[in-house]
């Protein structure tokens with residue numbers, strides 16, 4: 001096949017294309033760049049994980065993609081986000097709402113933020129299906145029960161009539177995933193979907209995401225700080241630090257030959273990823289020494305310089321740019337540039 005045809009085929013498969021995305025926030029410490037020139041792509045059906053410590057900008061990055069940063073916080077967005085061939089930042093709020101409710105669906109860490117305690121799970125699902133899919137009450141009820149069974153709810157009829165606060169954390173998260181699936185999205189954005197759950201339930205939810213991806217071809221952008229989850233689910237991975245992607249590549253490249261000292265430190269913090277495959281009790285994580293820099297007072301050179309075991313003079317003076325180190329991998333580090 002000619003190169004031009006291969007490239008054309010690739011473009012057809014492209015679901016999300018984020019280029020040089022930056023988000024400036026207004027904070028008590030002044031303006032901070034919480035997302036700093038982030039670029040990545042997700043193809044149809046692909047699972048990508050974004051990993052990084054608390055405060056590295058993962059949530060702000062997805063909120064920027066969906067144009068959902070609260071207006072009192074957001075100063076400006078830069079860069080471009082293409083989703084299914086549409087430039088998101090140029091769309092009207094009405095069109096953007098349609099995309100959020102149809103093309104992309106969100107699953108949050110805390111299922112209760114997405115569920116209304118005063119309505120049953122069934123009535124919330126039916127409401128969505130009537131509104132987004134235009135289904136009649138009868139069809140919406142039938143589809144709701146199918147969705148509850150698809151996400152592995154035991155006794156779907158009983159769950160249909162249950163209130164969220166009566167369910168366990170794992171069942172609530174399944175209900176939220178059923179709601180996300182109700183609009184048949186091409187992309188699910190899941191922000192720490194398993195963090196609040198205990199290890200056995202975490203494993204079940206991860207297996208559910210795997211099943212959904214296989215059965216429906218829905219792409220998943222998964223935000224996590226847990227490499228165990230990444231190793232189990234993702235095909236490709238981006239590592240964030242202080243607002244920037246510092247390394248990205250395929251899962252194999254990242255786990256087998258991590259190029260950035262920060263990725264290596266994160267991996268060294270995991271005693272074993274076995275728990276996520278076995279559902280056994282997770283071992284306590286070792287922390288990387290030191291803390292990420294304040295975004296209001298970033299160092300002049302590499303953001304990781306102060307904590308880096310391999311730091312050299314140039315790292316403290318000049319900011320490294322992203323450089324390609326293989327066909328699919330990139331790293332932001334002077335020692336690899």
Ligand SMILES: Nc1ncnc2c1ncn2[C@@H]1O[C@H](COP(=O)(O)OP(=O)(O)OP(=O)(O)O)[C@@H](O)[C@H]1O
Nearest residue numbers: 025027032034053054055056057058059060061295
């Ligand atoms: N409400 C806010 N007010 C001021 N600054 C904020 C606010 N939310 C986020 N930020 C800034 O944006 C940065 C990135 O935050 P973000 O929530 O995206 O991190 P995260 O990687 O998702 O962390 P976590 O894993 O804890 O959810 C923070 O370090 C902070 O400087």
